[in-house]
Amino acid sequence: MSTDIHTYLAEFDDIPGTRVYTAKRARKGYWMNQFAMSLMKAENRERWKVDERAYLDEWPMTEEQRQAILDRDYNRMLDLGANIYFLAKVFSTDGLSFVQAVSTMTGMSVDEYQAMMLAGGRSPEGVRSIKEKR
Structure with a gap:
């Protein structure tokens, strides 16, 4: 972790699909x-x-x-x-509802979004860094 707070906070922008x-x-x-x-x-x-x-x-x-x-x-x-x-x-x-609105943010239908969340949410597998594409 960087000791510069601005550099550290900028790292949050590298998380795909997440806005800290x-x-x-x-x-x-x-x-x-x-x-x-x-x-x-x-x-x-x-x-x-x-x-x-x-x-x-x-x-x-x-x-x-x-x-x-x-x-x-x-x-x-x-x-x-x-x-x-x-x-x-x-x-x-x-x-x-919250579910209806948030589903529009994911590109999923309400039913798809609800099913994903009931199944435990998004998988942690996949792209974990925007800049490194890994």
Whole structure:
């Protein structure tokens, strides 16, 4: 392990299919997460449902972050700093369960995703490093 914290944390980006929620990612996604948490209030959910774009424009986030939210591109939202537990407020506002939303992030159907998870989750076999392709 490297003694430089930045080098050490950068190693997390080499894990295929995994986004480790670091302080850097938290800072990057702060306003996305604040937006998502605002959906805990019924009046905010109603405002969001009436005009998603207008509601998002009230939050000081990047256009890329806003577009990822509008597209419901959960993987992109994670890349841009969102926290999956805060995103739960977004997909529950859309009427999706956690399993339904997360299955879209894997490219699997809900049934396929549920079956995989009930069987113990993803196999640890396969590519373990993006840069080394091993």
